[in-house]
Structures are given as C-alpha cells and as structure tokens.
C-alpha cells in the first residue's frame with residue numbers, strides 16, 4: 734500500500750488533480766485510455782537483468798530444451814515457440830535467444846519464435862530499443878558477451894541476430910480475450926511476475942498457461958521463489 738500510495742500521489746501532482754476521488758472520476762469518464770496506461774506503467778516493478786536466476790536457465794538449456802528439440806525432431810517438426818510473459822525491458826527474452834543459439838544443434842534449421850509480452854508500454858519500448866546499461870549485463874558470461882553484444886553509444890546492445898528472434902507485444906495477463914490468442918508454446922517463462930498478483934489471479938494465470946497456452950509436454954518456468962504447487966493442482 735505504501736508503494737501504491739507513493740506512486741499515485743506523485744501522479745496526482747503531475748496531472749494537477751487534488752483528490753483520489755477526482756482522479757478516479759477522471760479515469761472513468763474522461764480518459765481515452767492513455768491515463769490508465771500511464772498509471773499501469775507507474776504501478777509495475779520492472780527489476781530484471783540478463784541471465785537472471787542462472788540455475789533455472791541451466792535446467793532449461795541442458796535438459797528441457799534438449800528434450801523438446803528431440804521430441805520435435807522425432808515428429809519431423811522444426812519450430813520452437815517460447816513466451817516470456819512479463820518480460821519487462823527484454824533481458825529475459827534476449828537471454829533465452831542467446832541460450833538457444835548456443836545450445837541448439839544446427840540452429841539454422843530451426844524456426845525459433847520468442848514472444849515477449851508485458852503490461853507496461855515503457856518497458857516494451859526499451860526492449861525494442863535494446864540498449865542496456867552495465868548493471869543489466871553484469872551477469873552475462875564474457876564468452877557470450879563477446880559473441881552476442883556490441884558496445885554502442887549509451888550501453889550494450891544484443892546483436893541483430895539475437896534481436897531478430899524476439900517480438901515484443903503489449904499484453905495484460907488478466908485480460909482473458911488477448912490471453913486466449915496466446916497458444917502453442919513449448920515454453921512459458923513467467924518469472925517474478927505472479928508475486929505481485931493475489932492468489933485467485935495467480936491461479937487463473939497459471940491454469941491458463943497450463944490448459945490453453947502450452948503444447949503437450951511443454952514447460953512453465955516461474956521465478957525461483959515461486960512454487961506452482963502452492964498456486965494450482967494442474968498436472969499432467
């Protein structure tokens with residue numbers, strides 16, 4: 734509540750509105766949607782960096798990715814689809830792109846689609862621009878940095894070959910209509926996002942990933958402090 738209070742108060746000052754009641758009325762009756770988006774942008778916590786939670790990524794790279802690739806090959810398929818849900822400024826989806834280029838044999842023969850979504854328009858813009866500060870790249874192994882990044886004015890930029898693997902889209906995980914279109918993924922990464930949701934919403938989102946978004950045999954990755962067992966009973 735402290736966090737919400739601080740950010741709403743700051744916004745009221747910026748738009749020269751004196752009370753929350755008046756602001757609510759403004760949001761409800763006068764806003765064309767842009768103020769609501771502005772408020773959403775202010776409410777989100779966007780902490781992220783490249784190669785965050787390394788052990789999870791190791792499990793993805795060494796076990797899950799190999800398993801899915803083998804199963805696809807045995808069915809003569811060559812497409813792998815990944816959804817980074819709550820991607821923030823893009824470090825997570827670009828990290829996944831780097832791992833796939835490193836780990837998948839004959840990567841050129843595969844069609845890799847990484848869809849990165851977030852509710853916050855500002856972070857999506859940063860993700861598309863793809864210029865990162867020193868803090869964001871601090872955990873990138875040197876070997877990968879030399880291979881997949883360029884030092885540019887203002888920071889560090891993943892190379893075109895990595896940027897081309899990721900598409901950014903605006904999406905609210907609580908919006909059932911747009912969520913319904915998100916299907917046929919082999920992997921869903923939703924790390925450090927659901928910690929900000931209440932219990933019912935959390936279950937709704939995870940059940941959606943499991944029953945609607947994920948291909949059979951696919952994987953959902955949550956943050957390392959999150960446990961699916963506490964959220965849902967969904968199982969294969």
Ligand SMILES: C[S@@+](CC[C@H](N)C(=O)[O-])C[C@H]1O[C@@H](n2cnc3c(N)ncnc32)[C@H](O)[C@@H]1O
Nearest residue numbers: 777780781819821851852853905906924925926
């Ligand atoms: C802490 S960041 C996590 C970034 C990345 N997944 C990671 O683990 O490094 C959480 C992100 O979730 C997004 N988010 C929060 N609520 C959301 C919602 N309802 N729909 C989509 N994204 C949401 C926020 O905008 C924020 O960018």
